[in-house]
Amino acid sequence: MRVAEAPAWLALGEDALPGGGDWLTPAERQRAAGLRFRKRHDEFLLRRLVAKHAVATVLGRPPVPATLAAIEVGNAPGGAPLVRVDGVPLGADLSLTDRAGWAVCAIGPGIGCDLELVEPRTPGFVQDFLTAAEQRWVTSRPAGDARDAAANLVWSAKEAALKVLRVGLRRDTRDVEVEVGDPGPDGWGPLSVRESLGRRFPGWWRRSGRFLLTVAGTTAGPPPVLLTGTDRLATASPRHSWAGRPLR
Incomplete structure (x- = not known):
């Protein structure tokens, strides 16, 4: 599966996390259930949510639970994200990062x-x-x-x-x-x-x-393009919601 090679990015915050788990694959739900500390658990979910939304947008699919559940975000042996859509490798490089209740996904060749x-x-x-x-x-x-x-x-x-x-x-x-x-x-x-x-x-x-x-x-290229909407980070407030309840 191939996607556009122009670098692109998307940011989402904790408020975007769905209440249920029907947007996760069985392996992702199992992994999340095993994370005892709230910070690691919430960051795990937020990174997957922004990655799934970014991949769905690039592929022209609606970011509904059924679509997101068909996108699995795992990790390669070195720790880099490894994405499969309907069981097929995405065919594009992807990088994830999170900080203070917000996460970003960037997609592009050899990207970090x-x-x-x-x-x-x-x-x-x-x-x-x-x-x-x-x-x-x-x-x-x-x-x-x-x-x-x-x-x-x-x-x-x-x-x-x-x-x-x-x-x-x-x-x-x-x-x-x-x-x-x-x-x-x-x-x-x-x-x-x-x-x-x-x-x-x-x-x-x-x-x-x-x-x-x-x-x-x-490789050199133009600045990354925002995938959809506006730059949510511009008005975002850092959040540390886990601090008051560190254990799940």
């Missing part, structure tokens, strides 16, 4: 995405996880929101690129170095992540309200 909050990062975090050049760029920004955004932007771009490499945070984050450009009228700014071995992963970033979204890939 990451969602972060604009929040304070300690000087120790910047020194431990960012390269010297990245540290200089972050600390050159005015203290406060601008510096917080810069630190989280660099961190997010690293995570997106490490997802492209299918290694995640198992690898030293200083093995990849981030360069970012200013956003354009559409809200997207270019970025480039260079691996220590010399490979470069081009991509894009945008700030939407309290959130930062980064997307990286193996």
